[in-house]
Amino acid sequence: xxxxxxxxxxxxxxxxxxxxxxxxxxxxxxxxxxxxxxxxxxxxxxxxxxxxxxxxxxxxxxxxxxxxxxxxxxxxxxxxxxxxxxxxxxxxxxxxxxxxxxxxxxxxxxxxxxxxxxxxxxxxxxxxxxxxxxxxxxxxxxxxxxxxxxxxxxxxxxxxxxxxxxxxxxxxxxxxxxxxxxxxxxxxxxxxxxxxxxxxxxxxxxxxxxxxxxxxxxxxxxxxxxxxxxxxxxxxxxxxxxxxxxxxxxxxxxxxxxxxxxxxxxxxxxxxxxxxxxxxxxxxxxxxxxxxxxxxxxxxxxxxxxxxxxxxxxxxxxxxxxxxxxxxxxxxxxxxxxxxxx
Amino acid sequence: xxxxxxxxxxxxxxxxxxxxxxxxxxxxxxxxxxxxxxxxxxxxxxxxxxxxxxxxxxxxxxxxxxxxxxxxxxxxxxxxxxxxxxxxxxxxxxxxxxxxxxxxxxxxxxxxxxxxxxxxxxxxxxxxxxxxxxxxxxxxxxxxxxxxxxxxxxxxxxxxxxxxxxxxxxxxxxxxxxxxxxxxxxxxxxxxxxxxxxxxxxxxxxxxxxxxxxxxxxxxxxxxxxxxxxxxxxxxxxxxxxxxxxxxxxxxxxxxxxxxxxxxxxxxxxxxxxxxxxxxxxxxxxxxxxxxxxxxxxxxxxxxxxxxxxxxxxxxxxxxxxxxxxxxxxxxxxxxxxxxxx
DNA sequence: TAAAATTTATGAAACGTTTCATAAATATAG
DNA sequence: CTATATTTATGAAACGTTTCATAAATTTTA
Numbered sequence: 152x153x154x155x156x157x158x159x160x161x162x163x164x165x166x167x168x169x170x171x172x173x174x175x176x177x178x179x180x181x182x183x184x185x186x187x188x189x190x191x192x193x194x195x196x197x198x199x200x201x202x203x204x205x206x207x208x209x210x211x212x213x214x215x216x217x218x219x220x221x222x223x224x225x226x227x228x229x230x231x232x233x234x235x236x237x238x239x240x241x242x243x244x245x246x247x248x249x250x251x252x253x254x255x256x257x258x259x260x261x262x263x264x265x266x267x268x269x270x271x272x273x274x275x276x277x278x279x280x281x282x283x284x285x286x287x288x289x290x291x292x293x294x295x296x297x298x299x300x301x302x303x304x305x306x307x308x309x310x311x312x313x314x315x316x317x318x319x320x321x322x323x324x325x326x327x328x329x330x331x332x333x334x335x336x337x338x339x340x341x342x343x344x345x346x347x348x349x350x351x352x353x354x355x356x357x358x359x360x361x362x363x364x365x366x367x368x369x370x371x372x373x374x375x376x377x378x379x380x381x382x383x384x385x386x387x388x389x390x391x392x393x394x395x396x397x398x399x400x401x402x403x404x405x406x407x408x409x410x411x412x413x414x415x416x417x418x419x420x421x422x423x424x425x426x427x428x429x430x431x432x433x434x435x436x437x438x439x440x441x442x443x444x445x446x447x448x449x450x451x452x453x454x455x456x457x458x459x460x461x462x463x464x465x466x467x468x469x470x471x472x473x474x475x476x477x478x479x480x481x482x483x484x485x486x487x488x489x490x491x492x493x
Numbered sequence: 494x495x496x497x498x499x500x501x502x503x504x505x506x507x508x509x510x511x512x513x514x515x516x517x518x519x520x521x522x523x524x525x526x527x528x529x530x531x532x533x534x535x536x537x538x539x540x541x542x543x544x545x546x547x548x549x550x551x552x553x554x555x556x557x558x559x560x561x562x563x564x565x566x567x568x569x570x571x572x573x574x575x576x577x578x579x580x581x582x583x584x585x586x587x588x589x590x591x592x593x594x595x596x597x598x599x600x601x602x603x604x605x606x607x608x609x610x611x612x613x614x615x616x617x618x619x620x621x622x623x624x625x626x627x628x629x630x631x632x633x634x635x636x637x638x639x640x641x642x643x644x645x646x647x648x649x650x651x652x653x654x655x656x657x658x659x660x661x662x663x664x665x666x667x668x669x670x671x672x673x674x675x676x677x678x679x680x681x682x683x684x685x686x687x688x689x690x691x692x693x694x695x696x697x698x699x700x701x702x703x704x705x706x707x708x709x710x711x712x713x714x715x716x717x718x719x720x721x722x723x724x725x726x727x728x729x730x731x732x733x734x735x736x737x738x739x740x741x742x743x744x745x746x747x748x749x750x751x752x753x754x755x756x757x758x759x760x761x762x763x764x765x766x767x768x769x770x771x772x773x774x775x776x777x778x779x780x781x782x783x784x785x786x787x788x789x790x791x792x793x794x795x796x797x798x799x800x801x802x803x804x805x806x807x808x809x810x811x812x813x814x815x816x817x818x819x820x821x822x823x824x825x826x827x828x829x830x831x832x833x834x835x
Numbered sequence: 836t837a838a839a840a841t842t843t844a845t846g847a848a849a850c851g852t853t854t855c856a857t858a859a860a861t862a863t864a865g
Numbered sequence: 866c867t868a869t870a871t872t873t874a875t876g877a878a879a880c881g882t883t884t885c886a887t888a889a890a891t892t893t894t895a
Contacts, residue, residue, distance in 0.1 A: 156852085
């Protein structure tokens, strides 16, 4: 059975197409009687406006794109869900897409979004230089970057206050007596990592202790072997601060394989509070990013850009929380034990 | 700067609009010289065809919808990612959407998909009776149901062989000596749960031992308290089989809080092999659903329906794997220990 | 080389809406 | 009751493609 069109409705309501369109769009210049006829006809015919026709004519679609690298990453999964919530509540619909870690793929996806006349997009680019994503003639396409910002983004950005978060995390570790604190991070070429490293270094410097930075590759296995090397040093750290969720996985695996116990042998503090952190024993202390606020702010900013009342480069920074669980404990315990076993 | 249209290209290539369209769609009836002119013009203008105009005219969009309850569920996150992969490789694009656990919301989403002229959808409905999702006049909208099938689906379905999987899991637990095996599941009103329970019951019956079924609510907390009650019985089971990922979470939490150790005090076998199962200690044995095959098969089936060469109710069942880790062990160990401590 | 057959290019209609200028209907004023 | 102002409804154009009937160009045949 072919789809019903506005034409059928018009016929059935004995009214012009234009009138139908008006009532459907809430135009007040149509009299009650006709309005009712039209509404009745719509109901009887189960009419639903064809959005692609409407988009074509209007030149916008009341929908936005959401582009993240990969939804099997818990952080993005949560973020995407929350953004979708906000957006849908405003009567927009969403087209969610994954860009992976590959610039071309990402570029392809974002263009395909534009080709669908979405009104804008919230993106987490998987690499720096997000402006390169947009074709020359699409300068004015509304975009806000969330989470994966870079130093020179020319779009509004919304991100966690990475520096503040790792500074606070480091501060916490220092405050419970640790001095020998290693941070395990991805390459600082990833701007998030860069910032997280900065916060850590800054606080370490203030405390007058040497930073101990271990850079690892992008895979869980890289993180695991990096941490293993750390543990095998003659003087391993008393605390490890992992800079993201994947690294935390690798670290936990390494600790397990090497029979190193938290928090007695070593304290572990994770960046990104994903679900399983509270399921291992002991629970792992973590920096929790404000995902909900990230989502809300990103959508708010995008709306500003779409409506044209944005200077186009607002930079939002949202504060993170520290969640203390059992994996971090006073350094003395560890030291006692360490001395005992050495 | 306004978007370039096919008209601009035609002008620049000194050629008609129709010709441009032809070369863009690979029509062979256009001579090499013109083809090159057109291609050149496209390049120079950075032309990208407007998909909404194309969709409107063609009456299909070379895109499909993917609808799952919620991507913060690891299983769906993985599934969605894999489906997107397959689909994109075939030159289709995807619109991903979340239906939540609410029928109306879900219905809204699927209609919005239809309103966008997607050519079909792969859905995991969050409740039974998926045919109710489709409006009367949309009978012929191509749909395949993945994972969340129900008894009376009138669409092609693709799912894990739940019965076989829990049968195999139960068999494994029996084979290592357990007789007192409890299954903790959601209500059998969820068809997946129903099937998983069936497999368990069938194998238990074959072995001539009493099944021990605990039905819990849909939340992690429900699962946790269900398991806690189980543990507090005077004669608790020697093995627990959790029927999905959320229940497993609740179970692990309950075991932890009650100081019950795996596998010595109790063996745990989980349905759904999510990432953290290998990060807790000991690693949790699990039934691993064939997500990759689920994705591929669903897309294959949907293509069949779209192309009209499907009878419309193929039911695919894919076998699951058993992954043995440290949480399950021979019942004797537990029994020894149990007797010792009682 | 003219006519017929074939290949290749064109222009206009169509997809289902929204929008805008204008026609029709109704209300207000003189 | 006519003329004018105002409100409400209409019809056609437009959005950017694809497609199809036909025109133009080219090739083949006689």
